[in-house]
Amino acid sequence: MATIKEIAKKAGVGVGTVSRYLNDHPYVSEDKRKKIQAAIDELDYTPSAIATQLRSQSTKNIGVLVSRLANPFFAELFDAIERKLNLYGYQVLVSQTHDDSAAEQRFLDQLKNHQVDGVILASVENHELVRSFAQAYPQKVILLNEENKYQDIQSVTLNHYQATFDALNYLFNQGNHHFVYITGGNYDVKSHGYSRTKAFQDFAKQHQLSINPDWIFSQKHTAADGQEIARNLIKNSKNTLPDAIFTNSDEVAIGLIDELQKNNISVPKDIAVMGYDDQPFARFAAVPLTTIRQPISAMANKAVNILLRSLTGQDVPENITNEDLKLKLIIRKSA
Amino acid sequence: MATIKEIAKKAGVGVGTVSRYLNDHPYVSEDKRKKIQAAIDELDYTPSAIATQLRSQSTKNIGVLVSRLANPFFAELFDAIERKLNLYGYQVLVSQTHDDSAAEQRFLDQLKNHQVDGVILASVENHELVRSFAQAYPQKVILLNEENKYQDIQSVTLNHYQATFDALNYLFNQGNHHFVYITGGNYDVKSHGYSRTKAFQDFAKQHQLSINPDWIFSQKHTAADGQEIARNLIKNSKNTLPDAIFTNSDEVAIGLIDELQKNNISVPKDIAVMGYDDQPFARFAAVPLTTIRQPISAMANKAVNILLRSLTGQDVPENITNEDLKLKLIIRKSA
DNA sequence: TCGTTTAATGGAATCGATTCCATGTATTAA
DNA sequence: TTAATACATGGAATCGATTCCATTAAACGA
Numbered sequence: 001m002a003t004i005k006e007i008a009k010k011a012g013v014g015v016g017t018v019s020r021y022l023n024d025h026p027y028v029s030e031d032k033r034k035k036i037q038a039a040i041d042e043l044d045y046t047p048s049a050i051a052t053q054l055r056s057q058s059t060k061n062i063g064v065l066v067s068r069l070a071n072p073f074f075a076e077l078f079d080a081i082e083r084k085l086n087l088y089g090y091q092v093l094v095s096q097t098h099d100d101s102a103a104e105q106r107f108l109d110q111l112k113n114h115q116v117d118g119v120i121l122a123s124v125e126n127h128e129l130v131r132s133f134a135q136a137y138p139q140k141v142i143l144l145n146e147e148n149k150y151q152d153i154q155s156v157t158l159n160h161y162q163a164t165f166d167a168l169n170y171l172f173n174q175g176n177h178h179f180v181y182i183t184g185g186n187y188d189v190k191s192h193g194y195s196r197t198k199a200f201q202d203f204a205k206q207h208q209l210s211i212n213p214d215w216i217f218s219q220k221h222t223a224a225d226g227q228e229i230a231r232n233l234i235k236n237s238k239n240t241l242p243d244a245i246f247t248n249s250d251e252v253a254i255g256l257i258d259e260l261q262k263n264n265i266s267v268p269k270d271i272a273v274m275g276y277d278d279q280p281f282a283r284f285a286a287v288p289l290t291t292i293r294q295p296i297s298a299m300a301n302k303a304v305n306i307l308l309r310s311l312t313g314q315d316v317p318e319n320i321t322n323e324d325l326k327l328k329l330i331i332r333k334s335a
Numbered sequence: 336m337a338t339i340k341e342i343a344k345k346a347g348v349g350v351g352t353v354s355r356y357l358n359d360h361p362y363v364s365e366d367k368r369k370k371i372q373a374a375i376d377e378l379d380y381t382p383s384a385i386a387t388q389l390r391s392q393s394t395k396n397i398g399v400l401v402s403r404l405a406n407p408f409f410a411e412l413f414d415a416i417e418r419k420l421n422l423y424g425y426q427v428l429v430s431q432t433h434d435d436s437a438a439e440q441r442f443l444d445q446l447k448n449h450q451v452d453g454v455i456l457a458s459v460e461n462h463e464l465v466r467s468f469a470q471a472y473p474q475k476v477i478l479l480n481e482e483n484k485y486q487d488i489q490s491v492t493l494n495h496y497q498a499t500f501d502a503l504n505y506l507f508n509q510g511n512h513h514f515v516y517i518t519g520g521n522y523d524v525k526s527h528g529y530s531r532t533k534a535f536q537d538f539a540k541q542h543q544l545s546i547n548p549d550w551i552f553s554q555k556h557t558a559a560d561g562q563e564i565a566r567n568l569i570k571n572s573k574n575t576l577p578d579a580i581f582t583n584s585d586e587v588a589i590g591l592i593d594e595l596q597k598n599n600i601s602v603p604k605d606i607a608v609m610g611y612d613d614q615p616f617a618r619f620a621a622v623p624l625t626t627i628r629q630p631i632s633a634m635a636n637k638a639v640n641i642l643l644r645s646l647t648g649q650d651v652p653e654n655i656t657n658e659d660l661k662l663k664l665i666i667r668k669s670a
Numbered sequence: 671t672c673g674t675t676t677a678a679t680g681g682a683a684t685c686g687a688t689t690c691c692a693t694g695t696a697t698t699a700a
Numbered sequence: 701t702t703a704a705t706a707c708a709t710g711g712a713a714t715c716g717a718t719t720c721c722a723t724t725a726a727a728c729g730a
Contacts, residue, residue: 001449003686014710019688027708049448050389051686054715059385070414070615075405082431086438091450093428096417103421113384114336115426223619254619280405281616284558284589338716349680354718362678386716389685675728683720690713697706 002043010039022047053114062307063093063116065107067123067184068221071251072279073294077122077144080300088308088316090117099219101125108133111140118311120144120303124192139310144303145294147194154310156302156325163292163327164199167274168246171335172207176244176272179204180215182229183248187218193248200246215242226255234263243271244335250275250282250291257287257334272335288332298324337378345374357382388449397642398428398451400442402458402519403556406586407614408629412457412479415635423643423651425452434554436460443468446475453646455479455638459527474645479638480629482529489645491637491660498627498662499534502609503581506670507542511579511607514539515550517564518583522553528583535581550577561590569598578606579670585610585617585626592622592669607670623667633659 004022008015013032021028021036028036039045053059062085066074082092093116095107104125110116111133118140124130127149134141134153143155171179181200185191204211214236217229226247233241247253253275257267267273267287275282275291282289302320309316339357343350348367356363356371363371374380388394397420401409417427428451430442439460445451446468453475459465462484469476469488478490506514516535520526539546549571552564561582568576582588588610592602602608602622610617610626617624637655644651 001447004688005686008710015687016689016711017709020709023688027706029708032709046444046447048389048686049445049450050385050394051715052688054383054385054389054686054717055688057715068414069404070407070410072405072407072410075407075410079403079405079431091428091445092430093426095427096414109381110384110426112336112381115384223615251615254616258619280558280586281589284593284621285619286621339718340716343680350717351681351719352679355679358718362676364678367678383716386685387718389687389716390718392685671730673729675726677724677726679724680722681720682722684718686715688714691711693709695706695708697704699704700702 001048002045004045004047006043007036007039007045010043011035057114059115059117060089061091061093061116063095063107063110063119065095065097065104065119065121065123067097067099069094069096071221071249072281073249073277073296074122076280076296077300080297081120081304084301084304088304090308097123097125099125101129105129111137118142118307120307121146127190140307142303142307142310145299146192154306156299156306158294158299158325158327160193160327161195161199163329164196164246165203167292167329168200168203170329170331171244171246171272171274172203174244174272174335177207177209178215178240178242178244179209179211180217180229180233180242180245181211182217182220182226182245182252184219184221187216191218196248220247220252221249223251223255223258226252226257227259228255230256230259230263234260234265241265241271245271245273247274248276250277250279250285250289253289253291253334254281254285257285261286268333268335274335278330282330283332285334287334289330290332290335291330293328293330295325295327336383337380339380339382341378342371342374342380345378346370392449394450394452395424396426396428396451398430398442398445398454400430400432400439400454400456400458402432402434404429404431406556406584407616408584408612408631409457411615411631412635415632416455416639419636419639423639425643432458432460434460436464440464446472453477453642455642456481462525477638477642477645480634481527489641491634491641493629493634493660493662495528495662496530496534498664499531499581500538502627502664503535503538505664505666506579506581506607506609507538509579509607509670512542512544513575513577513579514544514546515552515564515568515577515580516546517552517555517561517580517587519554519556520583522551526553531583555582555587556584558586558590558593561587561592562594563590565591565594565598569595569600576600576606580606580608582609583611585612585614585620585624588624588626588669589616589620592620596621603668603670609670613665617665618667620669622669624665625667625670626665628663628665630660630662 004015004018008018018036064081069075085092097103120142122144124146148155148157183193183197185193253273256273260267275289278291278293282291298320305316339350339353343353353371399416404410420427432438455477457479459481483490483492518528518532520528588608591608595602610624613626613628617626633655640651
């Protein structure tokens with residue numbers, strides 16, 4: 001590959017002049033412009049991004065971390081983020097954790113070794129780890145849709161507590177009192193998704209519902225997980241079945257419904273099922289899902305806006321309102 | 336951030352020694368090892384990946400190009416590719432074309448400017464463009480699941496022609512003779528997905544089916560597209576409706592079925608619908624999809640194997656057989 | 671004992687761009 | 701006419717690693 005030196009030589013000018021030409025600096029005569037461009041064309045020259053990055057100490061790369069891209073929610077989120085970042089000339093590097101905090105570590109290390117200028121974390125496994133990075137690089141890290149226990153980390157957060165509470169209320173008011181709760185995280189304070197779980201716990205307390213520990217499921221993500229839960233429920237609960245299931249993912253909901261119906265349990269008549277995300281597919285399910293819609297594109301845009309602003313100091317329009325970031329209960333057939 | 340120079344200074348050794356230590360070269364005394372490690376710990380040093388990349392002329396980054404990650408097929412494909420590449424210490428950069436060849440151009444330029452060591456193209460818009468890159472960097476480019484008109488480009492290809500032909504035969508043998516054909520590409524030779532289209536054309540010829548030009552749809556990808564097609568079909572075809580629809584995507588199939596049913600057209604009784612991909616969701620659709628399953632993980636592994644081998648010259652196990660790469664008709668309810 | 675490997679080490683050169691500095695010429699102001 | 705700016709340019713220094721080369725010390729063989 002040709003280098004800037006070769007271009008300079010071929011054009012009969014200094015490397016400085018070539019660089020100035022490439023970067024649209026003034027102070028390059030028309031005469032040399034032509035010669036330089038000719039040399040570039042002739043040698044099919046493209047500047048080495050790596051060299052530029054080293055010298056300029058900036059990569060124009062942003063890392064995005066999600067737990068699993070095969071989850072349509074994350075795929076759509078990534079899509080929105082990429083579109084927005086491309087607008088500003090950034091490339092995007094995605095990584096998936098698959099719930100593995102070692103993968104998260106490797107991802108974050110890219111900040112340290114300057115592979116990326118900043119990161120958007122749409123998933124966090126190890127809060128301590130993330131926090132230590134966020135403190136080391138406060139402008140370079142932003143949490144998206146994750147619990148933020150520490151005010152010192154930039155983040156865009158939605159009110160999942162309220163949305164979950166409202167959805168549970170909706171189920172309750174339909175006469176459901178025996179709940180199954182399924183989360184993608186763990187059923188404790190340190191887990192991601194805890195504000196939803198907290199809402200469930202508070203809700204149960206408020207209505208004095210007894211929580212059956214066998215009806216709490218953790219780290220469930222896929223339709224296959226949902227099917228398994230349904231089987232488990234049917235097998236273990238002898239004569240008592242729940243009357244409502246709150247999932248934290250449409251995928252799980254779909255698996256559940258499929259398996260329940262196969263066992264002649266009607267949704268929503270026998271059991272109501274509440275999804276989460278309003279994934280593209282939700283409306284097309286065998287029983288169209290009642291679910292909580294996340295405002296994906298608004299979330300993505302806001303996160304990118306904030307990150308770019310803090311990264312470059314330059315003014316990036318703030319055009320996302322709190323209204324745009326509202327979660328919304330979508331009522332279909334499953335509950 | 337600390338640099339290797341500062342480490343050298345703090346440890347009282349030369350930069351060469353530090354570098355040797357970092358890269359596990361022999362010829363570093365136990366004594367200095369300790370001092371260097373102490374300095375590294377104290378200054379929280381991490382080598383700059385950019386500098387290393389510049390010097391070593393290799394990035395350990397691979398680019399993956401897909402048309403749309405929100406398509407579950409591509410999301411799963413990406414997932415499989417990423418898992419495999421991580422195993423070998425590579426990072427992955429994804430880009431989406433969204434059918435825009437300018438995006439493809441930008442993506443490929445990363446090869447030229449050394450942002451990536453190689454690329455996997457699971458989608459191609461502009462064949463000429465891709466070919467010119469493939470010729471400039473023959474070992475660095477591999478096509479995955481795309482038409483390969485030129486034998487000079489590395490690729491892994493499946494027999495979509497045969498799979499499509501077989502699926503059409505299946506539909507035909509059920510008594511369907513009036514076909515709608517829907518592709519994600521264009522209905523011509525230059526388009527991606529043409530071997531499927533060719534199979535359809537040959538099939539029609541063989542059975543002397545008349546092709547209704549109003550029943551050919553191009554560049555359709557989403558469930559919304561499917562719904563629109565269904566509406567279009569119903570509105571325009573007065574008293575004649577097709578009896579079978581061959582789609583090139585489960586997503587489209589799902590939208591179709593939804594809209595047809597809303598109009599009291601029964602699937603598969605009135606119209607049979609054939610999907611493509613066997614996306615995770617296919618089995619959970621309102622009418623579980625009859626579709627053609629793509630061997631995603633085998634495809635991904637094979638592509639990565641070939642690419643890494645041609646990139647590094649080193650031996651990467653070839654453990655994917657042709658049997659693993661077979662497309663398979665999955666019969667459910669929609670046809 | 672002396673020549674020959676082997677082990678350790680420091681530091682300059684290098685990868686390919688950008689930017690600062692020095693220098694020179696042309697233009698304008700007074 | 702002269703001083704002050706503006707315009708153009710070449711090339712060295714720099715970003716932060718790796719690697720080659722030169723040098724020295726220790727171990728080895730005969």
